[in-house]
Amino acid sequence: MNAKRLGLLHEMVPQAVRVAVLVNPANTTTAETTLRVIPEAARALGLQIAVLKAGTSQEIETAFATLRRELADALFVGPDPVFLSRRLQIALLAMRQGIPTALFSREMVEAGGLMSYGTDVAEMFHQVGIYTGHILKGAKPADLPVLQSTKFEFVINLQTAKALGIEVPNSIQLLADEIIE
Numbered sequence: 001m002n003a004k005r006l007g008l009l010h011e012m013v014p015q016a017v018r019v020a021v022l023v024n025p026a027n028t029t030t031a032e033t034t035l036r037v038i039p040e041a042a043r044a045l046g047l048q049i050a051v052l053k054a055g056t057s058q059e060i061e062t063a064f065a066t067l068r069r070e071l072a073d074a075l076f077v078g079p080d081p082v083f084l085s086r087r088l089q090i091a092l093l094a095m096r097q098g099i100p101t102a103l104f105s106r107e108m109v110e111a112g113g114l115m116s117y118g119t120d121v122a123e124m125f126h127q128v129g130i131y132t133g134h135i136l137k138g139a140k141p142a143d144l145p146v147l148q149s150t151k152f153e154f155v156i157n158l159q160t161a162k163a164l165g166i167e168v169p170n171s172i173q174l175l176a177d178e179i180i181e
Contacts, residue, residue, distance in 0.1 A: 001104075001152065002034055002078070003041035005117040008154065009074055009102035010045045012115060012161075012172055016073035016100065018048050022063055023078040026055040034078040055082055057089060064093040072099065079104040079118065087111040091160075100164055109155045109180060114164065117154045153177040 010016070021038050023031040035051065042049045050070050052063040060083075067075065075094060077083050083090060084105055091112030094101045103109060103116040135141055157180040161168050173179060 001118065002037045002076075004152075005102050005104065006038060006041045006047075006076055007045065008115060008117050008172070008175075009076060009100065010047065012156075012168060013074055013100045013166060017046070018050065018070070018072045019074045019076055020050045020052050020063075020067050020070065020072035021076045021078060022052045022054060022060075022083070024055045024080040024082050025053045027080050027082070030079055038076065049076075057086060060086055060089055060093070064097060067099065068097055074100045074102065076102045077104065077108070077113075084108065087113070095160070095163060098164055100161075100166060106153060106155045106178070109157045109160075112160055113157060114160045114166070115154070115156045117152060119152060155180065 006019070009019070019042065021034065023034050025031055031053075038049060050072060052066055054060045054063040077090065084107060087103075087105075087108040088111050090101070090103075091108065094114075095112060101108075101113045101115070103113045104118040105116055106118070109116045131141075131144060134144060154176045155178045156168060156173065156176045158168060159180065
């Protein structure tokens with residue numbers, strides 16, 4: 001999913017060559033997964049990456065200050081609950097710096113981020129409800145199969161794109177599950 005998100009960012013902003021990748025080092029599993037996948041995906045797309053680490057509001061501010069100094073062309077935000085909870089801060093900082101962002105959740109795009117590609121949370125909760133129903137009807141949780149998300153959504157914020165001076169190609173808009181205008 002991270003490689004797909006990076007690819008979509010590259011299609012939306014093909015002139016972006018230097019991409020900063022923001023991860024939360026306290027969330028080692030997600031950070032390590034992101035940092036294992038992204039360098040290879042970036043090489044395949046001809047992109048250069050710089051890793052930024054943040055886990056608090058102040059560290060996010062510091063990461064954006066570094067982002068400005070490093071002259072990154074775009075920002076890839078790794079999936080993390082801290083970043084979701086700080087979505088307004090991230091969206092505002094990205095807009096102030098005029099930096100396109102690839103995010104992992106619809107809520108972050110609704111807050112003003114450029115685009116997201118990630119798990120359809122409503123579908124995920126639907127599956128949790130089905131599991132709960134099976135358990136309430138007597139199924140043993142250990143007997144139920146482990147499911148992974150199979151439904152993902154691509155969301156674009158055209159207001160943000162316009163503010164950043166990005167013309168989103170029709171071919172990309174057609175791929176989107178939702179466009180925020």
